[in-house]
Amino acid sequence: MEETIIQIREILSRNNFTENEINFYLALLKQGPSNATEIANTIQMDKSSAYKAAKQLQEKGLVATNGENYDKKLFIEDISVLKDIITKKKVEADIELKKLDIFLSELPEFMRTSINRSHVKVYQGENAVKRIYDERLLSHPPLIREVMSNAATGDLIPQDDEYWNEHIKQRIEQGTYLHMLIDEADSDMTFHRTSKEQYKEVRILPEDFPVTSGVNIYNDFVAIHNTQSMHIIAVIIDDPTITELMKNFFDFVWRRSKII
Numbered sequence: 001m002e003e004t005i006i007q008i009r010e011i012l013s014r015n016n017f018t019e020n021e022i023n024f025y026l027a028l029l030k031q032g033p034s035n036a037t038e039i040a041n042t043i044q045m046d047k048s049s050a051y052k053a054a055k056q057l058q059e060k061g062l063v064a065t066n067g068e069n070y071d072k073k074l075f076i077e078d079i080s081v082l083k084d085i086i087t088k089k090k091v092e093a094d095i096e097l098k099k100l101d102i103f104l105s106e107l108p109e110f111m112r113t114s115i116n117r118s119h120v121k122v123y124q125g126e127n128a129v130k131r132i133y134d135e136r137l138l139s140h141p142p143l144i145r146e147v148m149s150n151a152a153t154g155d156l157i158p159q160d161d162e163y164w165n166e167h168i169k170q171r172i173e174q175g176t177y178l179h180m181l182i183d184e185a186d187s188d189m190t191f192h193r194t195s196k197e198q199y200k201e202v203r204i205l206p207e208d209f210p211v212t213s214g215v216n217i218y219n220d221f222v223a224i225h226n227t228q229s230m231h232i233i234a235v236i237i238d239d240p241t242i243t244e245l246m247k248n249f250f251d252f253v254w255r256r257s258k259i260i
Helices: 002-014 019-031 036-043 047-059 080-114 128-138 161-173 240-254
Strands: 120-124 143-148 177-182 200-204 213-218 221-226 233-238
Touching (some): 036 047, 143 240, 177 240, 213 240
Parallel strands (some): 177 200
Antiparallel strands (some): 120 233, 221 233
16 A cells, blocks of 8 residues: 555656645545644644645645635545546647657658758768767757657767766766656666766656657757667757747656656
8 A cells, every 4th residue: 555655646746736735635535524734733744834735735626625714624525536637637648749749750841841951950870969969068058858769779879988978077067957858767877867966867758658769959959860770860950949849848748757
């Protein structure tokens, strides 16, 4: 049961419930009808935070009350409401992910027909992807958003630890933070793990979100490269509107991904 409670906490947290709301809701679920003060005493929460959490849970339709007085009893009338809320968020997330899939599938044609070539750099060959990582540092961005597949072949991504150690060192020295989304955790505890010392947070993508290309988003640039191909190609787009769209897509998935 303890493991299940931990899992429920993680689910609620991913669905934008605050820590106080989670603690209050679970305590009320276990304790039964109670006023906010009783719940506050049970979970050792200050009363103002408890009343705020109770109000927020009522607004979300998760908690009901038997009156309007100060000492009113709170109770969970229908626990299935919680499932309805999470199901709705999942449906919304699925819709957004489908939009992202459509956008990525149409991107090559869009690039060929709609972008001024002076704002697009195309690299091909064995050093194509390396050029992306080198150029993103030259831009001195405050934050880099990166999507990477662990299945990328060695011919595409530089495999030299010395190269990456120097790359990380330069990024830290210029104060650039990295948010990385990856499709699966590897055994490397240096490059694909969250590290405060390296100004880096890494999260695992949802299982139903396949990664077929690498993406870097920084300043006004979007850099995309293939991850498994005999024909290595990397493209850097310099356009603020496209970059803003990709940032929004990234941040949407980021909030729904698990930190590692």
